[in-house]
Amino acid sequence: MHRRSIRKRSWRSSAAAARTCRRGWPASRETVGVGEFISPQPTPHGGGCTRGEPAPPSLNPPPATNLPYTRRQMPDEIVDDAAEAGAPLAAPHELTLDILRHSAAHLMAAAVVQLYPGAQYDVGPAIEDGFFYNFRLPDAAHFSDTDLQRIEERMHELAAQQLPYEPQVMERAAARQLFESAGQNFKVDIIDRIDPAVQQVSVYRTGEFVDLCRGPHVSHSGLLRATKLLRVAGVYWRGDERNEQLQRVYGTAWFSQDELAAYLHRLEEAERRDHRRIGKELELFHFDPTAPGMTYWLPDGVVIFNELLQYSRAQHQRWGYREISTPIVNDSALWKTSGHWDHYRENMFLIPVDEQTTYGTKPMNCPNAMVVFNLRRRSYRELPVRFSDWGVLHRFERSGTLHGLLRVRKFQQDDAHIFVTEEQIEEEYARVFEICTHLYGLFDLEYSYRLGTRPDHFLGEATMWDRAEAALLRLLDRHAGPGGYAVDPGEGAFYGPKIDILVKDAIGRQWQLGTIQLDYQLPRRFGCVYIDRDGSEQTPAVIHRAVYGSLERFIGVLIEHFAGHLPLWLAPVQCELIPVQDDADDVLHFVDSVGERLAAAGLRVDVNRRSGERMQGKVRGAELRRVPYVIVLGRKDLERGDGVVRVRDIRRHQQEDLPLDDLVTRLAAEAAERRPA
């Protein structure tokens, strides 16, 4: 259900981490990434696969990104890349934003070292929309926002000096000595981690600042004229919580001030789509300090929630699922059987009942599905058995991780557990993919698949995993196309590999929605069996799957995707009627009668009879409330008596005159067909 980042490479930002490169290529060519140094043919170009394109090491130019402003003709003065390991690189032909940003990271480190003598710098790659650098400050000091301003000012000064970026190839040992004598322990550590076969490394000098780096870079700092530092964060060294925390500074860099301004403007626009903001404005949901991460669904939000729920329920019934509803709390005995007690307890809300008994609030539905399956003997004839369960789940997520509807502690999944024979796995997966295609197709959502494979700590035998992973890869190749998905090594569930469906929020953060997981362990732990054709007992496999994922997260994503302008079938109020004369009984009657016509067609209608507010004000209010259709009716319409109304389509910014009958038919059809906005 949750966003996962990549272990062991977590020096990247979460945004970068989420952009897992296809087939497991590292997602960034960082200054000093160990993996890159051992590459016999380092990428000749700063772009690498930072943006997530497939980018195996190669001398070919990497593919262009889809951002039109990513590339620029490279100025002549851009120097050739220094070659590590003595291998000359092809000269980059263009100055990319990645090169620019990586160079900005160097400049920032240079500024920090000047301003904070004794600061150590660790790694500082270009990332999507910017760059960062990690530091350790003397006396374990921390950066605050005012430090950011100082650093940024110094960067501007250094940029004005047009300091050259000078590459230098060094013997590895010499480089080690250089950094050791400078007290740059991180760099020494990085050199020590480089493949022993590599004998030469390159460094770049910018003024007095020197960094271990394979380049390439801008020719001089004067090109860094549009940079801005954004925020500071504490990050664990090498991404491991057990390590010390370093200070990371994030910044952004662009070719021009105009582009920088456009980027900042884009961030502001995204903020307007933020589901937390819209949810508050439209009174869809609420989070109370007494229940962090646990949604209060307000009346209009419940409409959205229930529409999604009802539709999915009805569809799942058609698709052969039987719905069950199971307890929200179970005795710890259940969680011990399932393995949650050992593997997930710290994420559960526990309820002590008496001295001997503790209940656990369910973080997942699966164990109870096992209980239901086991209620009687099962025959191979009835497989696949599909149990859907919309139960309320609670997970004790760490306080710093909550995020509106997108990361909550109480939620409902469109969950189901499918008991299958080994032979049925592929076909059943294909069916689930069809469901995904259908449900996501309703919203014009852009989504991607990701396969998580066997983690370090796993249950069962490796051969079984290999077989399961191979099957899932086949399915993904068929369903998403070869390469049309990402592979995240080691990111499977501990009981089986999984396929996740990922969608981005307003500012590009990636979230996991749906998940399709293959599980051999849980049915075994619960002793689930079916009687096979030959009379023998067999253990079924179980497919855990949720398509929306959680209703909460899905709605959060939808709100951002549509900026609050939901498809008609989900809109809490679908049509608002505004009387021009709100003190005239005959007009009000007329408006009411039109409202009844629409309501009779199954539409959610509001008649705005508030007196004291002018018609124009009501139109504005309806617009702000994202009511999809607004109809203003007055005495003229009543007296004309031709049944023609003028309807305002909020989402398309259009107005149209048409007969009421036609309007009713049209809106009812739009809602019934669940067309996206």
Added chain:
RNA sequence: GCCGGCGUAGCUCAGCGGUAGAGCAGCUGUUUUGUAAACAGUCGGUCGUGGGUUCGAUUCCCUCCGCCGGCUCCA
């Protein structure tokens, strides 16, 4: 949980060592309006919580709670 930031009226925010202000919303009145804001008046806050410093704290310091951005985590 960790790092940084924030918490002032229902909402969005200003203010600041001398016990608070705007716009919108709400309410009342006038207006009856033809497609994104009529006008006037008025109500409304023990400045998140607890403690400390001070003659005096919304303001400075600390604790806790919550929120925001990262990190970590995330079956």
